Amino acid sequence: MNNLNQYNEYCQRYTRIDGREIAMPITYADIKERLGDEIYSVDFVKLAKLREELEQYKKDNQGKFFVPNGTAEKFINAYAGQEFNGINIYFNLYVGGNDTQKTTAAVNSFINMLLPEPINPWFDETFYKSFRRPCRARIVSDPSTVKDKIVPELEKWLPKNSYTATKGRRDYLSEWTIHGTGSKFDIMTYDQDLKEFESADIDIQWFDEPPKREIVSASIQRFRSGGYFMFTLTPLMGASFMIDEYINAVDDYTKVTTARMEDNCLSHGVRGIRSHEAILQKISKCDPLEIEARVEGKFVFLAGMKYPMFSKDIHIVDTIKYEKEELNNRYIIVNIIDPHDRKGFVMGWYLVELSKPYRAVAIKEYPEYPFEKIRTCSKTIREYVGIIKDIESQIGKPYLRWGDPNYGEKQVIRADSKDSLFEEIYRISNEMGYPIDYKGVQDDLTIGHKAVQERLRWEKDLSTGEMVINPTLFIKKGLYNHLYALTHYRDSDIDPITGKEKIDPDGKDFADLMRYFSVSGSWLYNPQLVGRQLEYQSRER
Numbered sequence: 220m221n222n223l224n225q226y227n228e229y230c231q232r233y234t235r236i237d238g239r240e241i242a243m244p245i246t247y248a249d250i251k252e253r254l255g256d257e258i259y260s261v262d263f264v265k266l267a268k269l270r271e272e273l274e275q276y277k278k279d280n281q282g283k284f285f286v287p288n289g290t291a292e293k294f295i296n297a298y299a300g301q302e303f304n305g306i307n308i309y310f311n312l313y314v315g316g317n318d319t320q321k322t323t324a325a326v327n328s329f330i331n332m333l334l335p336e337p338i339n340p341w342f343d344e345t346f347y348k349s350f351r352r353p354c355r356a357r358i359v360s361d362p363s364t365v366k367d368k369i370v371p372e373l374e375k376w377l378p379k380n381s382y383t384a385t386k387g388r389r390d391y392l393s394e395w396t397i398h399g400t401g402s403k404f405d406i407m408t409y410d411q412d413l414k415e416f417e418s419a420d421i422d423i424q425w426f427d428e429p430p431k432r433e434i435v436s437a438s439i440q441r442f443r444s445g446g447y448f449m450f451t452l453t454p455l456m457g458a459s460f461m462i463d464e465y466i467n468a469v470d471d472y473t474k475v476t477t478a479r480m481e482d483n484c485l486s487h488g489v490r491g492i493r494s495h496e497a498i499l500q501k502i503s504k505c506d507p508l509e510i511e512a513r514v515e516g517k518f519v520f521l522a523g524m525k526y527p528m529f530s531k532d533i534h535i536v537d538t539i540k541y542e543k544e545e546l547n548n549r550y551i552i553v554n555i556i557d558p559h560d561r562k563g564f565v566m567g568w569y570l571v572e573l574s575k576p577y578r579a580v581a582i583k584e585y586p587e588y589p590f591e592k593i594r595t596c597s598k599t600i601r602e603y604v605g606i607i608k609d610i611e612s613q614i615g616k617p618y619l620r621w622g623d624p625n626y627g628e629k630q631v632i633r634a635d636s637k638d639s640l641f642e643e644i645y646r647i648s649n650e651m652g653y654p655i656d657y658k659g660v661q662d663d664l665t666i667g668h669k670a671v672q673e674r675l676r677w678e679k680d681l682s683t684g685e686m687v688i689n690p691t692l693f694i695k696k697g698l699y700n701h702l703y704a705l706t707h708y709r710d711s712d713i714d715p716i717t718g719k720e721k722i723d724p725d726g727k728d729f730a731d732l733m734r735y736f737s738v739s740g741s742w743l744y745n746p747q748l749v750g751r752q753l754e755y756q757s758r759e760r
Contacts, residue, residue: 279379282330283338289489289684290315290478291324297474298346305351305445307472312450312465315478315516317501318493321451325425326372328449329356332423334381335399350447353397356404356423359416359434364427365406366391413437425449432460454512467531467706475531477516489684525668525730528675528690529705537696539570539582543615549573551618552582553739554607555732556657558626558640563596564603567701567732568614579674579736580693581701583614590700590728604648607655621739623731624659660735667734674737675705692737704729 277284287295294313303309313321331342332350360369370392373384381399384392393406404423407415409431416437424438429452439448450465466475480498484491502514511517517527541550550570557565568583585606586593598606611617628639638646641657648655661667674692679685694701704726 280338282327282376282378285323285327285339285341285376286490287324287327287341288320288483288491290476290482291320292341292489294324294476295328295341296344297476299344300346302345302349303351303445303447307445308439308442308448309346309446310448310450310465310468310473312452312461312473312475313478314450314452314454314466314475315482316480316512316514317453318480318498319478319483319516321453321478322368322372322427323376325427325449325451326369326376329358329404329423329425330373330377332356332447333397333400333402333404334378338378351422353401353403354422355420356402356425357419357421357438358404358406358425358427359409359430359438360406360427362408362410365408369406369427409434417441422446423449425451427451428453429455429461454517462706467702477532479516480514524706525708526672526675526705528672528677530677531702533677534675534690534693534705535696535702536580536693539580539695541570546615547618552615553579553736554611554617554620555736555739556620556622556627557728557731557735558623559596559728560626561595562590562593562728563598565590565700565728565732566607567729567736568610568617569736576689576691578691578693580695581698581733582695583610584698584700584729584732585610587699589703591703591725600644600647601651604644604651604653604655607648608651608653619739620655620657621660621735622657623735624662627657628659661738662735663738664734667738670737671730671733692733700729701733704733 291313294311297311298309313324315321327339328342328347331337331339331347333352333354333356335352337343337347358365358369373392373395382395382397384395386392387394387405389406391406395404395406397403405419413433416434417440419441420443421438421441422444423446424442426435426438426449430450442448450461452461465473468475480493480502482488482491483493484495484498485493486495502510505513546552550572553569553571555567555569559565564585566585567581569579570582571577571579622641627641641659645654645656671692675690676688677686677690678688680687694705706726708724708726708730
């Protein structure tokens with residue numbers, strides 16, 4: 220093998236390494252490092268031509284050399300290892316600030332599902348390989364984004380001569396066909412008539428920037444045999460419905476990736492491409508009212524959230540394993556109640572480690588259906604005792620019970636009794652053979668919220684991605700009301716209909732449970748209680 224062929228083989232091999240970069244040394248020192256003394260017999264005319272050919276190849280096949288930053292990689296691999304089953308709709312959301320590779324990552328995901336097979340090793344995953352081909356796909360965005368961003372990105376990343384595109388009836392390339400598979404996709408805009416979104420069956424749908432709810436609903440109806448739904452958006456006003464229906468969805472077919480500008484930073488991100496100075500310059504030009512959306516990737520209407528440090532990725536745990544025999548030794552369960560006279564009782568159960576840093580996980584809640592939709596409840600105390608007993612037969616009996624001192628220690632309106640609600644619960648539960656004894660807890664709002672915030676607090680080292688401060692309060696996957704509280708409860712909640720501040724802000728009730736739990740936990744820091752057998756003791760009556 221002559222030296223030129225050896226070098227050619229080297230270049231081609233190095234070009235394909237993970238498909239993540241192409242190396243074409245251009246200095247004498249670079250070449251000599253690779254070929255050693257054999258450099259003296261290299262035909263540099265042919266080498267220059269080879270280099271030129273490689274440059275053209277890279278230009279014509281940019282999709283093969285796309286390298287995602289760390290956050291974009293997470294979005295791409297949301298369903299890594301899973302095989303497309305042809306039944307379910309897979310939702311994948313990339314919610315981020317400006318310049319975080321949202322559109323670029325989505326375009327490359329899109330083309331690797333339409334081409335005969337993935338062309339880039341970052342997409343060499345079962346999900347992309349198993350997706351049915353040929354398929355019918357659609358991209359939807361606002362008119363200016365389609366013309367100025369999406370079409371140019373498609374032309375950039377799709378391999379040369381791999382597709383045919385025509386304008387159809389639009390003033391941009393709106394109808395595309397992929398050679399080799401016959402897969403087709405069209406590009407629509409949000410200003411088109413709603414009926415146009417109901418006109419064809421779809422396998423892949425990509426919404427770029429916040430869509431209207433009715434367009435999303437109409438599009439979902441076109442998925443006949445499952446499919447793949449992508450959303451990429453900077454979370455400005457206009458898509459609040461996505462918080463509850465997608466962002467907070469907790470299931471196997473909805474994945475959410477959030478990104479900050481810093482995630483695409485050369486210094487602080489993973490495989491970022493923007494200098495820190497350039498990012499700071501962009502931030503300085505942001506509208507102060509939009510900075511959280513454009514920089515941090517947070518929905519603007521989430522400004523003022525009471526617990527902004529909450530993160531689904533960090534604070535939600537999939538499974539909790541413990542043995543009942545370990546209760547009151549390695550762990551305890553704390554039961555919190557927030558009773559209401561009209562809407563009924565709100566309750567939570569928290570598993571707490573009896574060793575520092577006393578981590579806690581919300582493992583059960585009642586009710587399990589959306590509490591914010593309840594208007595009235597007619598359950599009796601006796602019925603609630605039965606509910607509590609049934610739940611605790613499954614998870615174990617609490618060591619402590621705490622509750623709202625205001626309503627809980629308020630006198631029950633009965634002619635034959637002056638007992639408080641907590642005393643009434645104790646009396647009735649005792650009669651039923653399952654004594655339940657609640658005590659009122661500290662109810663200072665400032666202290667309580669600070670205690671929850673301290674438990675939720677976390678911090679990562681930007682350079683390594685490692686946690687330097689770990690939270691001590693977590694939520695078990697599937698607890699809808701706890702999640703709703705952490706993502707909705709804010710300092711001031713304005714009713715969109717009346718324009719006035721709500722008396723009961725969204726998520727307040729389960730936020731109160733976490734507040735009562737967090738302030739009641741101060742007893743855990745008594746070292747005399749740690750590591751020894753604990754016994755549940757009711758107060759004397």
